[in-house]
Amino acid sequence: MEAAPTAAAGGAAEDGLEVVVFPWLAFGHMIPFLELSKRLAARGNAVTFVSTPRNLARLPPVPAHLSAGLRFVPLQLPPVEGLPEDAESTADVPADKIELLKKAMDGLAAPLAAFLADAVAAGRRPDWIVVDFCHHWVPPIADQHEVPCALFQILHAAFVAFLGPRWANAAHPRTEPEHFTVPPKWIPLPSTTFFLRHEADWIAGTLRANASDVSDAERTWQVFERCRLVICRSCHELEPRMFALLSDLLRKPAVPSGILLPLPEAPDDHRQSGSGGVARHQVLRWLDDQPPKSVIYVALGGEAPLTPENIHELALGLELGGVRFLWVLGKPAGSKKVAGPLPAGFEERTRARGVVCTGWVPQMKALAHGATGAFLTHCGWGSTIESFAFGLPLVMLPFIIDTPMIARAMAWRGIGVQVARDENDGSFDRDGVAVAVRRVMVEDEGKVFATNTMKLKELVVVEGRQEQYIHQLEEHLRPYKDV
Known part of the structure; x- marks a missing residue:
């Protein structure tokens, strides 16, 4: 070349x-x-x-x-x-x-x-x-x-x-x-x-x-x-x-x-520490303390039309799934308030194995971290591409535009599963979230998804x-x- x-x-x-x-x-x-x-x-x-x-x-x-x-x-x-x-x-x-x-x-x-x-x-x-x-x-x-x-x-x-x-x-x-x-x-x-x-x-x-x-x-x-x-x-x-x-x-x-x-983030993307050096983001420090491939990273983009019921069921599904999680829960488009509220007592009950972050997170660094084992995503094309870079299997919860079509294509490739939805209105519940998370993170099937994802990474990235x-x-x- x-x-x-x-x-x-x-x-x-x-x-x-x-x-x-x-x-x-x-x-x-x-x-x-x-x-x-x-x-x-x-x-x-x-x-x-x-x-x-x-x-x-x-x-x-x-x-x-x-x-x-x-x-x-x-x-x-x-x-x-x-x-x-x-x-x-x-x-x-x-x-x-x-x-x-x-x-x-x-x-x-x-x-x-x-x-x-x-x-x-x-x-x-x-x-x-x-x-x-x-x-x-x-x-x-x-x-x-x-x-x-x-x-x-x-x-x-x-x-x-x-x-x-x-x-x-x-x-x-x-x-x-x-x-x-x-x-x-x-x-x-x-x-x-x-x-x-x-x-x-x-x-x-x-x-x-x-x-x-x-x-x-x-x-x-x-x-x-x-x-x-x-x-x-x-x-x-x-x-x-x-x-x-x-x-x-x-x-x-x-x-x-x-x-x-996206090219790797520069060090100065992070906030300065009091000593004048670059502080390592708190979620990365939390990931440092988790076992390899034990955490599912959860991020549904900034414009997915999440309702309070969606957030409630997703939270309880993560709790029922029983695995470690890092959930990036931002502000809905056009709002100054963080999406929510979370179910009563959720953060206290899951504090030992999960973190909910309502601020900016260096997503590429979090996905690249050795503790991250899977990605629960809305299947925006950009996020899906980022998952290829690190060979992460997917739990897919699409909402709008092309994301349902992307999710079907990725499921067809065998690199993840979709959260089950009602065929009539598209609603999902905590049990569907928990089943999908466990299929990817806990059950033997997850090893197949991980293998297929690494093959796709080797082909594309x-x-x-x-x-x-x-x-x-x-x-x-x-x-x-x-x-």
């Missing part, structure tokens, strides 16, 4: 690309866009990451050696009636306000157009703009300056194929939730790309206009149609036949970026192979340079 060129201060290397990236206002999107940006910058390309001021301030720090090739440009989000004044990401609003956030984001069209015009006037016309699913208005702006757009889907390719382009949906209409409970006719492969009935309401809702005045399906279809390239956060090892199918379906190249596993995906992506981007 070719050595990556080094970026000159303040821009691209001599033959490097000028790339603008513009993610949707959700950290589950911004972080993968940032990982892609860092990989491109490390290879001598100049990357401009565009978002709002408060979002940029909350991103993790960029390694110093990449700072010359990666700059951040803030665009001020316009006010929208009904949207909290300081809301700039989905983490800042409850689920029923997300469509208003899209409406505010649409108001960034004029500032983005001005930024692009200024860049062109200054002699820094981008070679590409990398957009997200919702940016249907960016390609027409880019076309005015003859700048091509690429769509970066932070999703696995199978889900992108499940969504399908406009022409496929017109040929095989899906209008009701029941229509999404079977794989679409345009996916001829044996597939786990379907929803159960209780999971399908949200995707049927993407066909309807919302408070932003544009349906999510219409946004996605327009971006499919106007972009010249589609990039998915995946790889051929995970989805060996899907990229060829997706390219045919979208009638343009669909290529993998690789899994973009190969640094040279993943770097090759970035090299191949560059080769797709380069023909458009200075055209």
Whole structure:
């Protein structure tokens, strides 16, 4: 593989690309866009990451050696009636306000157009703009300056194929939730790309206009149609036949970026101790005292719609499971209060073998710790990818969007089990949690899951192979340079 060129201060290397990236206002999107940006910058390309001021301030720090090739440009989000004044990401609003956030984001069209015009006037016309699913208005702006757009889907390719382009949906209409409970006719492969009935309401809702005045399906279809390239956060090892199918379906190249596993956290990500050194996070110190592979790490992301009943049953299920646990229980999106309350007496009864953490936890370090034996997860694609890095079997409790489909795919691979749910309403109970936890952590079946997970790690988490995906992506981007 070719050595990556080094970026000159303040821009691209001599033959490097000028790339603008513009993610949707959700950290589950911004972080993968940032990982892609860092990989491109490390290879001598100049990357401009565009978002709002408060979002940029909350991103993790960029390694110093990449700072010359990666700059951040803030665009001020316009006010929208009904949207909290300081809301700039989905983490800042409850689920029923997300469509208003899209409406505010649409108001960034004029500032983005001005930024692009200024860049062109200054002699820094981008070679590409990398957009997200919702940016249907960016390609027409880019076309005015003859700048091509690429769509970066932070999703696995199978889900992108499940969504399908406009022409496929017109040929095989899906209008009701029941229509999404079977794989679409345009996916001829044996597939786990379907929803159960209780999971399908949200995707049927993407066909309807919302408070932003544009349906999510219409946004996605327009971006499919106007972009010249589609990039998915995946790889051929995970989805060996899907990229060829997706390219045919979208009638343009669909290529993998690789899994973009986050780089190890820097030591200064942690709080300073009183002596001026870097303090080891308290949960890592707690893990230090636990036996090897004895702890299940529990984290359901920042935007899973957990109800008080969900939290109650999950807590009692962890108690019934009888294993050590580290549970990261954060604040629901748009709330200043930690989710809860926990069942009365739960923390006292489980204090000897469990910890509930309501603050920030260095997830990659916790997953990598030798005491961690499994991961109870909502199966967000980012979290699932992180589990690959450390060969951890999964207990899966998916909620929204693509997570149920990911959970089914991972169960099919034999790397974990789903918590049993009611077929009608999707509810789960403490007994289902306890059974799933024990299957993975206690019973002999858990050894099979662990073996399968290590095989998947050996197949996928190969640094040279993943770097090759970035090299191949560059080769797709380069023909458009200075055209």
